[in-house]
Amino acid sequence: MMRSTLGDNIHGDEELLPVRGGYIIITLVLALLLNLVPLPGWLSSATPDFVALLIVYWSVFQAHRVGLWPAWVLGLFMDVADASLFGQHAMAYCVAAYAGIFVHRRIQMFPMSYQIAHVLAILLGQQALQLLIRLVANAEPPDMLYFVSSLTGAALWPALVGILMLPLRQRTGPEEV
Amino acid sequence: MPDSAPPIFKRGPSLIIRLVFFTILSLVLLVADARFRYLEDIRSGVSVVLFPMQEAAAVPAAVLERAGEFFVTQAALYRENEQLKRERLLNVSEVQRIKALEADNEQLRRLVNAPPIPTRERTVAEIIYESRDPFTRKVVIDRGTMHGIKTGQAVVDHLGVIGQVTRAFPFVSEVSLVTDKSQSVPVQSVRSGVRSITFGLGHDGAVELRFMPVNADVQNGDLFVTSGIDGVFPAGLPVAVVTNIERNAQSFARITCAPAAAVSSYTRVAVLADPPPMPANPLTAPAPPKPVPPEPQQ
Numbered sequence: 001m002m003r004s005t006l007g008d009n010i011h012g013d014e015e016l017l018p019v020r021g022g023y024i025i026i027t028l029v030l031a032l033l034l035n036l037v038p039l040p041g042w043l044s045s046a047t048p049d050f051v052a053l054l055i056v057y058w059s060v061f062q063a064h065r066v067g068l069w070p071a072w073v074l075g076l077f078m079d080v081a082d083a084s085l086f087g088q089h090a091m092a093y094c095v096a097a098y099a100g101i102f103v104h105r106r107i108q109m110f111p112m113s114y115q116i117a118h119v120l121a122i123l124l125g126q127q128a129l130q131l132l133i134r135l136v137a138n139a140e141p142p143d144m145l146y147f148v149s150s151l152t153g154a155a156l157w158p159a160l161v162g163i164l165m166l167p168l169r170q171r172t173g174p175e176e177v
Numbered sequence: 178m179p180d181s182a183p184p185i186f187k188r189g190p191s192l193i194i195r196l197v198f199f200t201i202l203s204l205v206l207l208v209a210d211a212r213f214r215y216l217e218d219i220r221s222g223v224s225v226v227l228f229p230m231q232e233a234a235a236v237p238a239a240v241l242e243r244a245g246e247f248f249v250t251q252a253a254l255y256r257e258n259e260q261l262k263r264e265r266l267l268n269v270s271e272v273q274r275i276k277a278l279e280a281d282n283e284q285l286r287r288l289v290n291a292p293p294i295p296t297r298e299r300t301v302a303e304i305i306y307e308s309r310d311p312f313t314r315k316v317v318i319d320r321g322t323m324h325g326i327k328t329g330q331a332v333v334d335h336l337g338v339i340g341q342v343t344r345a346f347p348f349v350s351e352v353s354l355v356t357d358k359s360q361s362v363p364v365q366s367v368r369s370g371v372r373s374i375t376f377g378l379g380h381d382g383a384v385e386l387r388f389m390p391v392n393a394d395v396q397n398g399d400l401f402v403t404s405g406i407d408g409v410f411p412a413g414l415p416v417a418v419v420t421n422i423e424r425n426a427q428s429f430a431r432i433t434c435a436p437a438a439a440v441s442s443y444t445r446v447a448v449l450a451d452p453p454p455m456p457a458n459p460l461t462a463p464a465p466p467k468p469v470p471p472e473p474q475q
């Protein structure tokens with residue numbers, strides 16, 4: 001994949017369709033659905049937190065449209081679904097969205113490996129924040145498998161970028177227009 | 178693209194201000210939830226919105242299970258059927274014996290003027306999913322306040338006590354397993370009659386009997402059943418089997434048990450309704466809700 005000048009997106013000089021608000025909402029709802037899929041215990045610690053991943057994705061690629069409040073609302077939903085403390089995911093997702101927006105200019109310039117490193121750092125950071133909240137609330141610390149979901153989440157990043165850009169590809173070539 | 182261009186005019190408060198705002202809002206929620214439990218109504222509102230999504234998300238697993246069931250061989254079905262028939266025969270005789278004992282017991286209790294043991298309504302529920310939260314041991318079941326589930330009710334499976342309903346939403350409920358760190362069940366040893374309380378350890382497959390003296394009459398393999406003095410769990414349900422005892426601790430023995438119920442592998446559970454209000458017991462003061470201090474046997 002060819003990288004181009006500053007301000008362009010990472011997908012080379014291919015022009016993508018503008019992202020609609022509905023598309024963002026649909027992908028976020030799908031991520032929430034994926035998070036709700038019941039899985040056996042050993043698998044559920046390895047599956048990525050799709051909502052966190054999508055929040056990072058949209059805050060990187062649509063930094064000016066996706067603010068912090070979608071992250072906060074989705075966090076509240078995850079808190080109820082996970083039976084965790086009310087506000088735990090909300091706070092962590094907000095920080096993740098903030099971090100995504102904070103690095104969005106630079107991350108789009110980077111090759112994929114650097115992007116993955118950034119995403120991994122953000123995902124680990126939001127998990128660490130949740131861990132901190134729970135430890136303050138007097139919970140038992142979990143085993144190190146807890147952080148595996150961030151690793152798998154970051155590993156999914158290239159695939160996520162590819163998949164989410166698919167519907168935004170222009171159907172007709174520029175010469176037909 | 179208009180989106181990727183930097184904004185010329187500042188819109189709204191800056192990002193860091195918004196982050197601080199949402200962080201403080203989350204902190205307020207956290208404190209209100211963790212310390213005061215003010216937010217149960219908001220929680221149940223969110224849970225109602227979430228319920229159709231949870232149902233939808235559970236469809237693939239259900240389909241897979243169906244598909245798995247479809248490909249069961251006839252031989253396996255036949256074998257299972259035979260086994261169930263045999264078990265049923267055994268159970269029938271057992272049930273008859275229990276009925277006779279029950280009648281006998283009731284008569285004896287009437288002789289000594291003891292109040293009859295109340296029977297409980299049961300609601301069968303299915304576990305939708307295990308909570309992803311790695312800090313707690315909770316499952317979510319598909320019955321809620323609309324089906325008569327209330328916070329605090331006991332949940333059992335065919336082997337013993339699973340836990341207690343800790344949050345009841347309109348369509349679903351959260352059940353804290355006996356292995357949850359905040360869950361405790363008053364129990365009694367079948368062999369020696371020693372009373373104790375099990376405490377969850379926060380991970381699968383183990384609970385602990387705390388504050389037991391070093392010389393307590395407990396052995397490996399002892400079955401502990403609910404003592405019934407808490408008024409939540411009916412007496413006599415298996416809770417845990419002792420697996421390890423360390424008596425060289427400073428002041429208390431460390432007693433670890435394995436839960437009797439299949440705490441992480443069941444799919445169907447029964448929720449026991451609240452007991453009917455008991456008449457005042459003339460011998461002892463009404464037992465306070467748990468945690469109940471172990472009281473001497475009379």
